[in-house]
Amino acid sequence: MHHAVLGTGMVGKAIATKLRSLGHDVTMGSRTPDNAAAVAWAAEHGGRAATFAQAAAAADVVWNCTNGAGSLDALSMAGAENLAGKVLLDLANPLDFSQGFPPVLSVQGRDSLGEQIQRAFPQARVVKTLNTMNYLLMVDPGRLPEPTDVFVSGDDGAAKATVVAILQSFGWAAPVDLGDLSTARGTEAWLPLWVRLYGALGTPDFNLKLVRAG
Amino acid sequence: MHHAVLGTGMVGKAIATKLRSLGHDVTMGSRTPDNAAAVAWAAEHGGRAATFAQAAAAADVVWNCTNGAGSLDALSMAGAENLAGKVLLDLANPLDFSQGFPPVLSVQGRDSLGEQIQRAFPQARVVKTLNTMNYLLMVDPGRLPEPTDVFVSGDDGAAKATVVAILQSFGWAAPVDLGDLSTARGTEAWLPLWVRLYGALGTPDFNLKLVRAG
Numbered sequence A, B: 001m002h003h004a005v006l007g008t009g010m011v012g013k014a015i016a017t018k019l020r021s022l023g024h025d026v027t028m029g030s031r032t033p034d035n036a037a038a039v040a041w042a043a044e045h046g047g048r049a050a051t052f053a054q055a056a057a058a059a060d061v062v063w064n065c066t067n068g069a070g071s072l073d074a075l076s077m078a079g080a081e082n083l084a085g086k087v088l089l090d091l092a093n094p095l096d097f098s099q100g101f102p103p104v105l106s107v108q109g110r111d112s113l114g115e116q117i118q119r120a121f122p123q124a125r126v127v128k129t130l131n132t133m134n135y136l137l138m139v140d141p142g143r144l145p146e147p148t149d150v151f152v153s154g155d156d157g158a159a160k161a162t163v164v165a166i167l168q169s170f171g172w173a174a175p176v177d178l179g180d181l182s183t184a185r186g187t188e189a190w191l192p193l194w195v196r197l198y199g200a201l202g203t204p205d206f207n208l209k210l211v212r213a214g
Helices: A012-023 A036-046 A050-057 A068-078 A111-120 A158-172 A181-201 B011-021 B036-045 B050-058 B068-078 B114-121 B156-171 B181-201
Strands: A001-005 A025-030 A048-051 A059-066 A087-090 A127-128 A153-154 A175-180 A205-213 B002-006 B023-030 B048-051 B061-064 B086-090 B125-129 B151-154 B176-179 B206-212
Touching: A001 A050, A001 A068, A012 A025, A012 A036, A012 A048, A025 A036, A025 A050, A036 A048, A036 B125, A059 A068, A068 B023, A068 B156, A087 A111, A087 A158, A111 A127, A111 B061, A127 A158, A127 A181, A127 B206, A153 A158, A153 A181, A175 A181, A181 A205, A181 B176, A181 B206, A205 B176, A205 B181, B002 B050, B002 B068, B002 B206, B011 B036, B023 B036, B023 B050, B048 B050, B050 B068, B061 B068, B061 B181, B068 B114, B068 B206, B086 B114, B086 B156, B114 B125, B114 B181, B125 B181, B151 B156, B151 B181, B156 B206, B176 B181, B181 B206
Parallel strands: A001 A025, A001 A059, A025 A048, A059 A087, A087 A127, A153 A175, B002 B023, B002 B061, B023 B048, B061 B086, B086 B125, B151 B176
Antiparallel strands: A127 A153, A205 B206, B125 B151
């Protein structure tokens, strides 16, 4: 399976490297074809570096690993025609750091970034996932001493099944299907608590485990 | 210790009953001195029923168990003079059900209901806690098969210590101190995810357990 990883930050590198380790073809996409981080990643891991549009055009599965504030812009550069029909994993959060730390959500209430992306690219098959944790944990759930939880939200059942299978290959035994894409409002709203937990615990290396009555 | 429990709903009844079982004096406060639910609760559990103001005046510790949409109004009826110097546990969430289920937050971003209450009653010692879970769990953490987490947020360290001791008497072994009252923005923002988890899991009888790298 050919994956386009859009974004060259820590999330993009972690996802792209994990996908390569699992034997997938990976193109890391960025604004320019010669982005230094993408070219260096590609040379080290046997992947490719390309523009957002080239990466998306070549891929079966597209990962939005861009900063939430720039995601709609980056996906526009990828191009609606290159996203049509594709599974689009949205890992971004709409965080506004304009007044410093902690950030606040720039989209909330009766909307979410995941839904904004779906509305902007109606032919993409958007699945919100992995946005509830640090990048190290996304690709290595076993780094924590107990199994914890990851969520999927999306309107396309087949796309969610594809994403669940990918998550399982990453080590997530039982992703929790929250329902349609509007449930991304819930996982994005986790961020204001996540940043406070980061502050109180002194580490981003944590996750939540759901415990229910037996 | 004399507790005023403001609110006669499921949260208020659960808290008041637990406090009575631990041997505390409890007055359940409501808008009127003859509220049927409060009078019935008092008769059954050996507590008292009174107005918000009478209950708060008699108490060392005040619990805001009213609906979030009405909390500021109820606390105004309790009276700033009756809240001054008191530990005020705020269990409410600013949920707006005006467009049905799921609700959205009516206060968010750079503010919280906990902070609104603190600003309105600057001499009260507000501690936000227990607002992240179903009422059954608040007073019976052992109903879940593993220990889970509860949070405290507040500006007054001594008040938080009092609350932590109360929570421990309820069975919460290690409440997580998130920091000052602005961290209530985090726990209130958990609600949009909580309601989605309620939908996906089909039960409100769950909680989160923080798992961190060892």
